[in-house]
Amino acid sequence: MELLEKIRNRAKELNKVIVLPEAEEDRTIQAADKILAEGIARLILIGNPDKINSLVKRYGLKHIDKAQIVDPQTYEKKDELVKIMVELRKHKGVTEEVARKQLESPYYLATLMIKAGYADGMVGGAICTTADTIRPALQYIKTQPGISLVSGAFVMVLPDKKFGDDGVMVFADCAVNPDPNPQQLAEIAVVTARTAKSIAGLEPRIAMLSFSTKGSADHPLVDKVVEATKLAKQMEPQLQIDGEMQADAAVIPSVGERKAPGSPVAGKANVLIFPDLNSGNIAYKLVQRMAHAEAIGPILQGLAAPINDLSRGCSVDDIVNLVAITANQAAG
Numbered sequence: 001m002e003l004l005e006k007i008r009n010r011a012k013e014l015n016k017v018i019v020l021p022e023a024e025e026d027r028t029i030q031a032a033d034k035i036l037a038e039g040i041a042r043l044i045l046i047g048n049p050d051k052i053n054s055l056v057k058r059y060g061l062k063h064i065d066k067a068q069i070v071d072p073q074t075y076e077k078k079d080e081l082v083k084i085m086v087e088l089r090k091h092k093g094v095t096e097e098v099a100r101k102q103l104e105s106p107y108y109l110a111t112l113m114i115k116a117g118y119a120d121g122m123v124g125g126a127i128c129t130t131a132d133t134i135r136p137a138l139q140y141i142k143t144q145p146g147i148s149l150v151s152g153a154f155v156m157v158l159p160d161k162k163f164g165d166d167g168v169m170v171f172a173d174c175a176v177n178p179d180p181n182p183q184q185l186a187e188i189a190v191v192t193a194r195t196a197k198s199i200a201g202l203e204p205r206i207a208m209l210s211f212s213t214k215g216s217a218d219h220p221l222v223d224k225v226v227e228a229t230k231l232a233k234q235m236e237p238q239l240q241i242d243g244e245m246q247a248d249a250a251v252i253p254s255v256g257e258r259k260a261p262g263s264p265v266a267g268k269a270n271v272l273i274f275p276d277l278n279s280g281n282i283a284y285k286l287v288q289r290m291a292h293a294e295a296i297g298p299i300l301q302g303l304a305a306p307i308n309d310l311s312r313g314c315s316v317d318d319i320v321n322l323v324a325i326t327a328n329q330a331a332g
Helices: 005-012 024-037 049-059 078-091 096-102 106-114 129-142 182-198 219-233 247-252 253-259 279-289 315-328
Strands: 017-020 042-046 066-072 120-126 151-157 168-172 205-209 241-245 271-273 294-303 308-309
Touching: 005 182, 005 315, 017 024, 017 106, 017 315, 024 042, 024 049, 024 308, 024 315, 042 049, 042 106, 078 096, 078 106, 078 253, 106 120, 106 129, 120 129, 120 279, 120 315, 129 308, 151 279, 168 182, 168 279, 182 219, 182 247, 182 271, 205 219, 205 247, 219 241, 241 247, 247 253, 279 294, 294 308, 294 315, 308 315
Parallel strands: 017 042, 017 120, 042 066, 120 308, 168 271, 205 241, 205 271
Antiparallel strands: 151 168, 151 294
16 A cells, blocks of 8 residues: 555544635645545635635535635634734734734634644645745744754655665655754754654654764764764654764665664664755755655644645645645644
8 A cells, every 4th residue: 555545544544623724726625625525634624605615616526515614704713713812922912903913814814723722733835935834833833842943854755665664764854944953953853753653654763864974074064963863862762863874874784784883773764864954855856856756745843733835836636645644743
């Protein structure tokens, strides 16, 4: 069974509530119909009911009546959400008037529905920037305990099954943080381990990548990875994590044995943590294109509730898959 099929099937079992703030958008409403038809998640659709119904008729959709449709103008729980917003951010100058203005944005409304417990996660970004999707979450959802930043992971499914676990690996951070410091890099490793478990079903073996393996080079860039590895082990002592390590030592058993003998990770890593966004983004794209791997993501990680961002060039199936991924994340 393919990984995405497993993710969808698990989402069906979990029966989570996912909110879609862009329900007036063509691809989103078509994806919503597929999600509801397959039972991948329960949905809250934010938008003008007349506009949504017009799209339902245009595309001949059959299952949208299973969703809860929320009109931002008339949502009956808005007063409750305003109180939550003022309480959480009055120290930042958020008054009732400011909160009501923010709730005119479907992204803020969706985020506050999660905060209030009416939804388990959100998927947006088909028609807005990443900043528009994430900003409300950073203000009101915040990051997980002990985590200070949001990062982006890709689940890589390689045709060559000898890598990772049957060809499945997780790469991070490939999407968000240009130059994380050692503490941030350690946090990225810890949350990526959680993503590897919840999304890919992996028991993570984490390699902290560098151009050096176990002191083969001396440079401040190497020192950063060494320090990050130490901090990650302190944060999550039970994790199988090792570094600093070159990529070949991480994934090729014979090289790992030679360069890092006795390592619990060398030669068999299934999670690769890159030292910066340059290397992470370059690596996942090269593997995707040259090794013909499937790259699932970016999956945003580190937030206290799962909120994911689509590419504005996304397809209907991309939205369906990201909703299933978000439902899996919501299960922890």
